Amino acid sequence: MHSFKLKRGIAAPGWLALMLALAHATPWAVPDTTNKAEAPNTLEGVKVKARRNGGATESTVIAAHSKVLSHRYASTCAFLAGGQDEVTLAYMRGLYADGDPLLGVEVDEETGKLVERKDQRFSDLSPGGDASSGTDNDRMIDQMLKQVDIANDSFNRVPYTNCTLADVNLAAGHNYIARKDKSLTQAFDAYEGGNYAEALARFEESWKKLGYEDAALMLGRLHLLGLGTPASTPKAVRWLREVVDARYDPVTDRLRFDPRKPEALNTRVEAALLLARIHLTGAGTKRDAAEAYKWWRKALDFGYEPAGTLLAQAHLTGVGPQPDIQRALSLLQTAGEAGDVNALYLLGQLYHHQWPRQPEGVPLDLKRAGAYYLAATKAGHADATYAAARMLDLGEGVPAAPERAVVLYKDAALKGNADAQNALATYFYRGEVVEQNLDTARQFFQTAAKQMQADAMFNLAVMLAHGQGGARDLATAYAWCSLSKRLGHQQAATALPAIEARLSPEDKARADTLLKPAPKKS
Template sequence: MTQAVRRSSTLSRTAFAVLALSSTLAAAPLQAQQTPAPAPAPAEMQSLGAVEVTGQRRRSIDPSAVIAAKNKVLSSQFASSCGFMGGYSAADDDVTLAYLRDFGSIDEDFSDLSPDGGAATPSASASSPAAGEFSPTPSVACSGSDRRFAAGRNWIARKDKSLMQAFDAYEAGNYVEARARFEEGWKKLGYEEAALMLGRLHLLGLGTPANTPKAIEWLNEVIGARYHPVNDRLRYDPRKPDQINTRIEATLLMARVQLSGQGMKRNPQEALRLWRKALDFGFEPANTLIGQAYLSGVGTPVDGPKAVEALTAAAAAGHTPAMTLLGQLYHHRVPKQPAGIPLDLEKAGAYYGAAARAGNLEATYAFARMLDLGEGTPKAPEKAVVLYKEAAVKGHVEAQNALATFFYSGEVVPQNHATARQLFQAAARGRQPDAMFNLAVMLAQGQGGDKDMAAAYAWCTLAKAQGHEQAAAALPVLAAKLSPEEKARADAMLKPSPKKS
């Protein structure tokens, strides 16, 4: 006997376990009691995009990165009284550049081969341009000592190999050598990359005893380095949310140390200050971290409106986790929902939709659910199916379970029990309780494939362990139907024998 089951109007998609297991167990609606996955636990502050403290670099260093590091230390931002040299480029030819400068083709820069006489001397008219004209002459004159210092620095940078050697040693696991080469690079040219890596080495005890205070000293060398609010600020690209620079990486790593209390007393207030600093440096996802701090009271009292303000700014910059979290807040789907944030299904749907279009699976499922149930929008199951499928094929277990119910019932899509069973099984393997029970029902009845009472009992047992009420009620009925062989096989599934070594 089969019996259709209606979807709940208050819960997410109701799973369709519709077959009776026996004459005493009528088909019962499977309550799919899922809400969209809760926001990352703010108390733990799982840093969305923050740097993890691990023993491996998050990305390998290639020669272009080292060239960029040299460019940075030779930039005009390091000059005290003049623009110094142009940026270093591996493609520059020393002789050609010297010739061009001596010949007067390059007005401002000068060569490290002839620091005292390489640049053309500007005429009086050039030093006093008419209004609106550009003058290549520095506003502050460069002294001979300035030129000689810049020339020496440039010469060292051209010949220096310490940074590449340091990263090579690090990647090879030779941390003692890496530390020595990073220290050499810092002493020679003040590479921020070297200071960052020295901070990591001291923090993790790689090539040196773990020393958090020393690590903090090195990280502060990067965080407190000379900073130009325009030239040095990160240009955040929401298509590459993990792209950061050395200064931001050091700031986020320091914040993580302060929050975790690794080798020191925890200081959530300092972590929050550092997230704000990372935001000043151009890391827009820091607003998501700040919003989470206000939600959970990390380093600050709980404040719902301030959390929304920070998250809204992050969402406006294109950070999809912020969009998803805003959707959950306006949907009142966040555990321990803070006061001061009104239920607003229209806004929730808008943020879910924006995050879904950006590829966020949680938002895709949540938006599909709203369309499925008609929350804040007219019911549109045909649109919901499209979104459920999009999330399901990428492994979202809630979406897999929801999509399976459509194939089971034949609503919107043609009925296909084999596909429904495959989807329930995929979600069940992902520990989705409703899918576990639904799969058990289909296995017990032989729907969409072979009948397997032992497997049905095993999945029903697992669903019960997850707190599934229907599974708890069905389990005794299933147990009564098992043969001794089937019971033994079910027990073996639930408690597999240890592998022999």
């Protein structure tokens, strides 16, 4: 068994069919610990996925209603009182958790919940007020404008002084339509049912009626993929621009990035990232890295902190902007502090001098690199966990600690990191730190080999050829060794003739079948 090397083996995409065929041919059932990505609709690297999963009360639909009421059609006076509209009340609860007399809501002393103020109620069915009760909205608004004069600074950002009865009427009209309208719910139902033409029509209806940003985002996706309509990148871009160019309130519309849920985006961020991907990959348009950089910048402005990492990578590689290592480090530091685990891992790579295109101007600093790796490890980053384990294993920047390294290798291996799987398998093979277990070693080598890890391919071939940890299988050993050689593994190139010399005619025929590319689907 060769001495393992802690390095990553990358195979060209063309070997994927071979890998799948070989994986199905191996005789052992091994738990697959790789990360299985779902199969979204894709177009040249553009990922598209519906955001809604559920019925008509889904939060996506409610959020869309709130956005319509909040900044597109109605001024702030739309929220002076909620009437019987739960959508408006839900919006106010989200913005003012402690209540706000200027917006017609207060905290109920008995229940502690946010409720509307009865003395400031108006209905969208009677926006002028209830004459029989002696109250009207003109007088109510006048009273509130007087309160604004003595309000504290926290309310100065809201333009109450522009609030008029005409604004109330406008808000009431749109509020009434929003409560009655079902087009957005119907559109999502049609999309999830695969009726894309119907979904397209309903999303367009939602946009025309009330300007839902979710509708514009989905229209952009449908036109991009050609679902329910001929594919058209220009039309897709136009709809996505409707989202990103909409009126923007940095207080209420900015995404609050949660490191625990990095996939949680809002419509503006999603649209900006999709525009960036379109221009970066040239999906139906000319590739333009500078344009992609612009949209990443927009996503960052909208509150998506990981966009800072994307911008940093652009500065590191010179894709889009000019190379600027100091700007890249600054962006990564900010993104890392905001909780983007990928930024922490990349900082570790840079100070470890493990970045594939290591730039000048970043000193080798193993202690700093280890600190960044460990920070990313605590956040669950599999590659960072492997990198931290490797430093402990080899004693880079710290005294060698194989016992601690094995713990981290196991963590990263179970998260699907192929290099960690190969390293952990080697420990089980040798019986170092852990008790020797050839069955476990062979399973981990096989799992890593399926991910095109060249060392694991060769190690598995050796175990198969010698019948270690399971039955001997020279044909499969030859196939794995051949694939490892194709990935540039020198020891595999040396061992391959020796394995081939031991093949029977039947073994050679089976090995050739395993290595034969699967026929292309017509």
